[in-house]
Amino acid sequence: MNRADAAQRTAELREAIRHHDYAYYVEARPEVADVEYDALVQELRDLEQTFPELVTPDSPTQRVAGQPVDAFRPVEHKVAMLSLDNATTPEHLREFEARLSRARPGAEFRYVCEPKIDGLGVALLYRQGRFVRGATRGDGRVGEEITQNLRTIRSLPMTLRGRLAAVPEVEVRGEVFMPRAEFEKLNRSLEEAGETTFANPRNAAAGAVRQKDPATTARRPLDIFLYHVSEARELGFTTYGETLEALREAGFKVNPRTEPCPTLDAVVAYCERLEAERDALGYDADGAVIKVDALEQQWRLGSTMHHPRWAIAFKFAARQATTVVQSIDVHVGKTGTLTPVAKLEPVELAGVTIRNVSLHNEDEIRRKDIRIGDTVLIERAGDVIPYVVQVVAAKRPPGSEAFTFPERCPVCKHTAVRIPGEAYWRCPNSACPAQLKERLRHFGSRRAMDIEHLGEAVIEQLVERRLVGNFADLYRLTVGDLVELERLAEKSAHNLVAAIEGSKHRGLAPLLNALGIRMVGERVAGVLANHFGSLARLQEASVTELTEIRGIGEEIAESVRKFFDDESNAEVIRQLATAGLTMSQPGFQADAPRPLAGQTFVLTGTLQSLTRDAARELIERLGGRVTSSVSRKTSYVVVGEAAGSKADDARRLGVAILDEPRLLELLQRR
Ligand code: IVH
Numbered sequence: 001m002n003r004a005d006a007a008q009r010t011a012e013l014r015e016a017i018r019h020h021d022y023a024y025y026v027e028a029r030p031e032v033a034d035v036e037y038d039a040l041v042q043e044l045r046d047l048e049q050t051f052p053e054l055v056t057p058d059s060p061t062q063r064v065a066g067q068p069v070d071a072f073r074p075v076e077h078k079v080a081m082l083s084l085d086n087a088t089t090p091e092h093l094r095e096f097e098a099r100l101s102r103a104r105p106g107a108e109f110r111y112v113c114e115p116k117i118d119g120l121g122v123a124l125l126y127r128q129g130r131f132v133r134g135a136t137r138g139d140g141r142v143g144e145e146i147t148q149n150l151r152t153i154r155s156l157p158m159t160l161r162g163r164l165a166a167v168p169e170v171e172v173r174g175e176v177f178m179p180r181a182e183f184e185k186l187n188r189s190l191e192e193a194g195e196t197t198f199a200n201p202r203n204a205a206a207g208a209v210r211q212k213d214p215a216t217t218a219r220r221p222l223d224i225f226l227y228h229v230s231e232a233r234e235l236g237f238t239t240y241g242e243t244l245e246a247l248r249e250a251g252f253k254v255n256p257r258t259e260p261c262p263t264l265d266a267v268v269a270y271c272e273r274l275e276a277e278r279d280a281l282g283y284d285a286d287g288a289v290i291k292v293d294a295l296e297q298q299w300r301l302g303s304t305m306h307h308p309r310w311a312i313a314f315k316f317a318a319r320q321a322t323t324v325v326q327s328i329d330v331h332v333g334k335t336g337t338l339t340p341v342a343k344l345e346p347v348e349l350a351g352v353t354i355r356n357v358s359l360h361n362e363d364e365i366r367r368k369d370i371r372i373g374d375t376v377l378i379e380r381a382g383d384v385i386p387y388v389v390q391v392v393a394a395k396r397p398p399g400s401e402a403f404t405f406p407e408r409c410p411v412c413k414h415t416a417v418r419i420p421g422e423a424y425w426r427c428p429n430s431a432c433p434a435q436l437k438e439r440l441r442h443f444g445s446r447r448a449m450d451i452e453h454l455g456e457a458v459i460e461q462l463v464e465r466r467l468v469g470n471f472a473d474l475y476r477l478t479v480g481d482l483v484e485l486e487r488l489a490e491k492s493a494h495n496l497v498a499a500i501e502g503s504k505h506r507g508l509a510p511l512l513n514a515l516g517i518r519m520v521g522e523r524v525a526g527v528l529a530n531h532f533g534s535l536a537r538l539q540e541a542s543v544t545e546l547t548e549i550r551g552i553g554e555e556i557a558e559s560v561r562k563f564f565d566d567e568s569n570a571e572v573i574r575q576l577a578t579a580g581l582t583m584s585q586p587g588f589q590a591d592a593p594r595p596l597a598g599q600t601f602v603l604t605g606t607l608q609s610l611t612r613d614a615a616r617e618l619i620e621r622l623g624g625r626v627t628s629s630v631s632r633k634t635s636y637v638v639v640g641e642a643a644g645s646k647a648d649d650a651r652r653l654g655v656a657i658l659d660e661p662r663l664l665e666l667l668q669r670r
Contacts, residue, residue: 026252066151075145087313103309111264123230164229164246178201179221199389199390200379285316289314290313324375328343330410332435335435342388368390369391370388442514451474508534527549600636601625601636608641615638638660
């Protein structure tokens with residue numbers, strides 16, 4: 001290829017790659033498969049290698065290029081990068097509008113609202129539509145040049161389109177951030193490598209942007225939303241909305257949650273809605289930014305030294321706070337799991353006072369090196385249970401010691417055990433009163449046997465006075481026993497006895513949940529109840545039989561088997577049955593015809609009239625089993641379209657083959 005052809009082809013390739021980058025990184029609507037895209041990039045690389053003089057700084061191949069730097073050069077911003085004034089309540093927003101009206105009497109204001117990204121503000125310079133320089137905010141007047149690192153952000157266009165493409169020099173601003181999913185991935189890999197993790201996506205993004213080697217930045221995927229064009233009025237724009245349109249047209253990513261709000265009521269509604277939905281954004285937003293839409297009004301309102309008068313940030317409730325670990329207690333769970341819990345100096349977080357936080361297990365404490373007396377950063381995001389993000393190392397009191405996990409159960413003093421490969425220490429003593437109390441509490445809880453009046457104080461006394469040593473003992477309690485308890489009036493005793501009596505017929509699923517079998521919660525209990533219909537049948541099921549049920553893995557199966565193999569559990573179940581508890585699933589027809597009992601099916605290929613799950617369900621309802629691999633014992637292999645090797649296996653082993661019509665016939669005939 002001659003040089004002229006090569007120049008032509010590189011231009012074509014660059015255009016194609018830019019187009020696909022935009023489709024993939026900005027619009028999230030890829031148009032080609034990865035291999036096709038990779039082939040384009042490879043072809044461009046090869047050409048640029050043969051004709052090095054054709055390489056340009058804005059070539060897609062140059063995103064991860066450039067030499068590591070020792071220090072970042074200072075950059076003076078053309079226009080100072082100001083901060084934002086804050087509002088934390090709707091009233092503050094109304095005061096903001098009142099201030100606007102005082103400054104521009106008689107004017108009407110329309111607004112544009114958008115998420116306030118918790119990232120890093122950057123200023124980007126484009127000359128004749130080409131990216132030439134990027135800088136951090138710094139102190140607002142002077143920042144640091146991070147051009148090479150910003151080039152690694154794939155959603156950032158290196159060349160512009162539309163109206164901004166022809167502008168001799170334009171400065172645009174936006175927020176660099178790390179998407180939450182990338183942040184979690186990064187922290188996981190840092191953790192695996194034994195390196196310090198980042199406390200939040202913002203710190204991770206800041207770390208990535210300030211990497212001395214752009215190759216490292218490239219491995220920490222960042223993204224950017226643009227929200228500002230400096231000197232937009234001079235470029236002929238009249239509203240902020242129009243400016244955003246031009247940014248979008250130029251190929252920049254503009255936040256899709258940006259909305260015009262014609263009134264302050266609409267602004268307040270926007271802020272409330274965004275705060276309620278913040279967890280679904282995929283990135284951290286710490287508030288909303290409200291901007292006056294008309295650029296003429298912005299210009300007339302002007303700025304203070306600190307912030308523009310035409311914009312305000314509505315801050316969401318904080319989700320991170322620091323507090324002090326007063327002690328670390330160990331809690332005994334219903335299966336003997338020992339869970340360390342930090343008692344905290346109470347702290348208000350997103351509207352709730354936090355006093356305790358689970359530290360999960362020994363390894364977690366060791367990994368985060370959490371000590372008594374430490375100041376810790378805690379977080380409570382959405383519905384997530386509060387947790388310790390990290391220790392504030394600078395605030396560690398002198399002379400503190402690493403936490404050592406107790407060797408004994410804090411309640412019964414039995415030696416604790418930690419099975420190799422397991423994360424938790426356990427109290428192996430099944431008679432441990434702490435475990436018994438937890439088991440009883442769970443047994444009576446709403447989603448289990450739902451025994452009203454069986455509160456913690458009552459359980460405490462029942463166990464301490466040895467009135468109850470297992471679940472079955474509950475059903476032997478009399479009013480006479482209960483009135484002996486402290487603070488239990490006769491009426492309450494009657495109520496409790498009645499509530500216990502009333503719990504006898506909850507059915508199999510709640511009972512299975514109530515028994516506190518390890519790894520069997522509400523969902524698994526439901527699956528088992530539906531499959532077996534009665535406790536007696538479940539008790540006979542082998543591990544193999546259990547693992548063949550959808551949703552039941554090996555670990556659950558073994559835990560179930562182990563529970564029923566334990567003689568004392570079997571004894572309690574006998575006693576519960578004698579007490580008259582319902583031990584079957586209401587509506588389950590144990591005697592329903594099970595014509596496919598004893599037959600096993602393997603499904604392969606695509607069926608036309610029903611999904612594989614539906615086919616499985618129909619077969620199971622008739623008593624058949626569906627397994628995944630073909631053996632001589634398989635009764636039928638059901639072969640759909642594009643069936644693979646399993647059909648061959650069937651032929652080789654001489655197993656009967658059913659096509660779809662014959663399967664349907666078989667299912668219907670029964
Ligand atoms: S507008 C002159 N819009 O928040 C306009 N800022 O606390 C000022 N930020 O320094 C910025 N998301 O780094 C604006 N949608 C958004 C923003 C945003 C995040 C940052 C920005 C600014 C800081 C002010």
